[in-house]
Amino acid sequence: MTSQTLAKAPSFSFRSMFMRDAEPGLKTSGNEESLSPDAPAADSDTLVSFRQVQKSYDGDSLVVKNLNLEIRRGEFLTMLGPSGSGKTTSLMMLAGFEVPTSGEIRLDGKLLNNVPPHKRNIGMVFQNYALFPHLTIFENVAFPLKVRNEGFREIRYQVDKALEMVQLDKFAQRYPAQLSGGQQQRVALARALVFKPQLVLMDEPLGALDKQLREHMQMEIKHIHQQLGVTVVYVTHDQSEALTMSDRVAVFNNGIIQQIDKPEVLYERPANSFVANFIGENNRLTGKLLSRDGEQCVVEMPYGEKVIASAINVGEIGDPVSLSIRPERVVLNDAALSVQNRFNGQIREFIYLGDHVRIRMEVCGTHDFIIKMPTSQFDSRLREGDVVPLGWAAEYAHALDPV
Amino acid sequence: MTDTTLSAPPLLTVDGTPLKTRLRHIERLNQFKSLLLILPLIAFLVLTFLAPIAAMLVRSVDNPEVAPVLPKTVAAIQQWNKKSLPGEEAYAALASDLTAAKEDPSQLAEAAKRLNMEIPGFRSLVQKTARNLPMETEPESYKTALVELDERWGDPAYWHAIERNASTSTPFYLLSSLDMSVNDEGEIAKAEPDKAIYLEVFARTFWISAVVTVVCLFLGFPLAYLLATLPTRQSNLLMILVLLPFWTSVLVRVAAWIVLLQSGGLINGALETVGLIDEPLELVFNRTGVYISMVHILLPYMILPIYSVMKGISPSYMRAAISLGCHPIRSFWKVYFPQCIAGVAAGALLVFILCIGYYITPALLGGPKDQMVSYFVAFYTNTTINWGMATALGALLLLATVVLYAIYNRLVGANNLKLG
Numbered sequence: 001m002t003s004q005t006l007a008k009a010p011s012f013s014f015r016s017m018f019m020r021d022a023e024p025g026l027k028t029s030g031n032e033e034s035l036s037p038d039a040p041a042a043d044s045d046t047l048v049s050f051r052q053v054q055k056s057y058d059g060d061s062l063v064v065k066n067l068n069l070e071i072r073r074g075e076f077l078t079m080l081g082p083s084g085s086g087k088t089t090s091l092m093m094l095a096g097f098e099v100p101t102s103g104e105i106r107l108d109g110k111l112l113n114n115v116p117p118h119k120r121n122i123g124m125v126f127q128n129y130a131l132f133p134h135l136t137i138f139e140n141v142a143f144p145l146k147v148r149n150e151g152f153r154e155i156r157y158q159v160d161k162a163l164e165m166v167q168l169d170k171f172a173q174r175y176p177a178q179l180s181g182g183q184q185q186r187v188a189l190a191r192a193l194v195f196k197p198q199l200v201l202m203d204e205p206l207g208a209l210d211k212q213l214r215e216h217m218q219m220e221i222k223h224i225h226q227q228l229g230v231t232v233v234y235v236t237h238d239q240s241e242a243l244t245m246s247d248r249v250a251v252f253n254n255g256i257i258q259q260i261d262k263p264e265v266l267y268e269r270p271a272n273s274f275v276a277n278f279i280g281e282n283n284r285l286t287g288k289l290l291s292r293d294g295e296q297c298v299v300e301m302p303y304g305e306k307v308i309a310s311a312i313n314v315g316e317i318g319d320p321v322s323l324s325i326r327p328e329r330v331v332l333n334d335a336a337l338s339v340q341n342r343f344n345g346q347i348r349e350f351i352y353l354g355d356h357v358r359i360r361m362e363v364c365g366t367h368d369f370i371i372k373m374p375t376s377q378f379d380s381r382l383r384e385g386d387v388v389p390l391g392w393a394a395e396y397a398h399a400l401d402p403v
Numbered sequence: 404m405t406d407t408t409l410s411a412p413p414l415l416t417v418d419g420t421p422l423k424t425r426l427r428h429i430e431r432l433n434q435f436k437s438l439l440l441i442l443p444l445i446a447f448l449v450l451t452f453l454a455p456i457a458a459m460l461v462r463s464v465d466n467p468e469v470a471p472v473l474p475k476t477v478a479a480i481q482q483w484n485k486k487s488l489p490g491e492e493a494y495a496a497l498a499s500d501l502t503a504a505k506e507d508p509s510q511l512a513e514a515a516k517r518l519n520m521e522i523p524g525f526r527s528l529v530q531k532t533a534r535n536l537p538m539e540t541e542p543e544s545y546k547t548a549l550v551e552l553d554e555r556w557g558d559p560a561y562w563h564a565i566e567r568n569a570s571t572s573t574p575f576y577l578l579s580s581l582d583m584s585v586n587d588e589g590e591i592a593k594a595e596p597d598k599a600i601y602l603e604v605f606a607r608t609f610w611i612s613a614v615v616t617v618v619c620l621f622l623g624f625p626l627a628y629l630l631a632t633l634p635t636r637q638s639n640l641l642m643i644l645v646l647l648p649f650w651t652s653v654l655v656r657v658a659a660w661i662v663l664l665q666s667g668g669l670i671n672g673a674l675e676t677v678g679l680i681d682e683p684l685e686l687v688f689n690r691t692g693v694y695i696s697m698v699h700i701l702l703p704y705m706i707l708p709i710y711s712v713m714k715g716i717s718p719s720y721m722r723a724a725i726s727l728g729c730h731p732i733r734s735f736w737k738v739y740f741p742q743c744i745a746g747v748a749a750g751a752l753l754v755f756i757l758c759i760g761y762y763i764t765p766a767l768l769g770g771p772k773d774q775m776v777s778y779f780v781a782f783y784t785n786t787t788i789n790w791g792m793a794t795a796l797g798a799l800l801l802l803a804t805v806v807l808y809a810i811y812n813r814l815v816g817a818n819n820l821k822l823g
Contacts, residue, residue, distance in 0.1 A: 095726055118728050118730055118731065119728075120726075124727075128717060130717065130723035131723075132723075132724070132738050134741045147727060191727065192727075195728065
């Protein structure tokens with residue numbers, strides 16, 4: 001079911017600000033980043049590849065069913081999915097803390113299956129930060145360098161630089177418990193990056209932070225990724241986080257990647273009902289396939305209404321179909337005259353949310369059909385109980401597999 | 404409404420009392436209520452714990468026997484130069500005191516017994532002298548008369564003994580417990596070798612405790628780690644096995660060890676059947692038996708604090724260390740173990756403190772050379788009824804515990820003490 005869309009992730013030049021030869025005084029800013037010319041993704045661009053990876057804990061069921069995934073050099077790839085979907089297991093197999101039951105994982109062309117985790121040279125950021133509480137911030141960040149027997153001066157230089165990058169250079173002598181959650185997470189980030197791994201894994205690193213701090217950290221991680229050009233594999237169950245940060249998102253469910261693509265493609269052209277429902281808000285109508293003509297199809301609703309939709313994932317004529325329509329793609333009143341699908345709906349409820357208004361309507365037998373309308377375009381004459389015309393373009397109604 | 408909210412400080416409540424007074428009143432009431440709740444516990448603790456300890460400490464320096472029986476003598480030898488024999492007035496006072504003391508023979512006997520501790524044979528001297536008093540005719544000089552009665556009265560050592568007991572408090576027992584005594588010159592000196600046994604007993608007590616603690620640590624640490632890392636179902640089962648000894652009486656377990664370890668016992672029998680040994684190993688009624696049994700009894704006290712600390716250490720620390728390139732074994736020592744220190748220290752302290760007070764196990768499973776301080780406390784309490792020595796040894800054990808705790812507090816910090 002994996003979408004075959006060839007999304008081109010922007011690949012950044014691998015220009016580490018940790019590099020010794022870089023002039024220490026020179027600050028790397030985002031503007032100086034030179035984007036490499038868009039070249040088609042070739043095999044040499046692949047950093048990590050999963051081939052037919054399966055994982056079972058009990059021998060009765062597969063947590064990861066058949067994972068085939070190529071992660072490109074320098075890309076920010078997010079594994080998104082509900083809990084138990086196999087995303088964390090996949091990450092742990094890559095890190096080396098879980099062993100694949102079958103299949104192979106390669107890093108930079110080398111088979112990883114028999115490499116113990118401490119020799120994989122992969123940075124990792126954990127959800128609960130996992131900063132060593134008995135060591136200072138400096139010692140925490142210095143840990144991976146000490147393990148690699150770096151010289152004292154080299155360690156000092158690298159740690160100072162890493163702490164500067166996350167703006168915590170003043171906190172070097174404190175202990176983790178003396179820092180706030182966001183600061184601790186930044187230290188964990190510095191620690192995972194300081195030994196210049198070519199791959200950094202993040203396991204729901206922002207899960208323990210409050211909303212505002214989380215959004216701030218999302219941008220910070222994204223900027224650090226852009227600065228360093230390091231490859232990041234990020235696991236989260238928060239779809240907005242995935243959309244905000246990623247070059248590509250792999251949506252997991254039941255141990256299978258449902259779709260892997262750029263965020264906007266996932267949102268605008270979900271490959272199946274699971275992705276449509278999991279990412280963003282969604283109005284779902286069920287009917288059966290009446291006819292199909294290439295990209296377009298006609299779906300008949302239970303009360304006989306016909307909807308023209310784009311056929312993305314449908315079966316034979318007569319098969320049940322689930323229609324997915326984003327709430328912001330539905331238009332009301334006059335605007336509805338110019339679209340292919342036109343219906344009447346009764347307004348049930350208004351929900352005022354400041355920047356937009358949500359209107360709950362009864363349409364085609366569904367009682368919770370939601371329309372999202374920017375407050376600026378909202379017609380304040382509308383009242384609950386009004387019957388108004390509404391509609392949507394065929395391209396915004398996705399005919400998908402039935403749920 | 405009222406203008407209290409607008410008025411300048413001090414803030415008043417609606418009825419006009421200052422806010423602070425009112426607050427303090429309410430808080431005091433709450434404190435009083437919570438105090439009432441624990442009042443029975445406080446009373447219980449004071450009666451059964453604090454008061455006995457205080458009594459013990461007092462008893463260890465208490466010296467009530469001699470001074471009340473020989474009040475005039477005690478007063479008379481205050482002027483004594485302590486070099487030669489005391490003067491005539493001391494002898495006269497002694498004769499008068501002993502005569503008077505015959506009214507209450509049991510008190511006299513107590514005093515004689517106490518003096519006998521200082522110099523063996525003093526009891527018979529006192530009893531003999533008292534029997535011969537009062538003299539039929541008032542002698543010209545009590546000094547010559549008493550020396551004539553028994554020449555030991557002409558030895559200053561006996562007078563020094565009385566002098567040392569002139570006060571109702573004495574360092575005698577505490578010093579004896581440390582193999583020391585006050586000599587005739589009034590200086591603290593080492594006791595004679597044949598009396599010096601307690602330092603060895605203390606050294607033995609600390610040695611046995613240290614060995615048991617170290618063995619418990621080596622056996623308990625891996626088990627605690629296993630308990631903390633196993634899945635809940637298995638770890639619960641294992642935990643029950645760890646706690647099982649807790650639910651059995653110490654006496655039963657000691658008896659069981661005797662059955663198992665004795666020369667005709669199960670272990671020797673099994674080893675002989677297998678052919679590993681030709682003659683039975685001596686496993687009991689010696690140090691080996693004491694070690695085996697004490698380690699067995701005290702192991703849970705080591706495991707539980709370490710386990711509770713380990714349980715709180717997230718496995719992601721180890722994973723983080725490994726992902727940063729550290730070998731798993733090195734990660735354990737660098738990252739995991741330092742976080743267990745509080746539990747290890749608490750377990751070791753607990754086991755050691757329990758050990759130095761152990762009595763029943765060495766008494767039943769050890770030989771004469773394996774008895775610890777508590778054995779002598781029991782001996783003086785039950786057999787010779789020498790409260791002074793018993794309490795002095797007890798006080799020194801208490802002191803050792805307090806000192807250990809202070810050292811621990813200095814090294815680890817009492818706030819980090821985690822017992823479960």
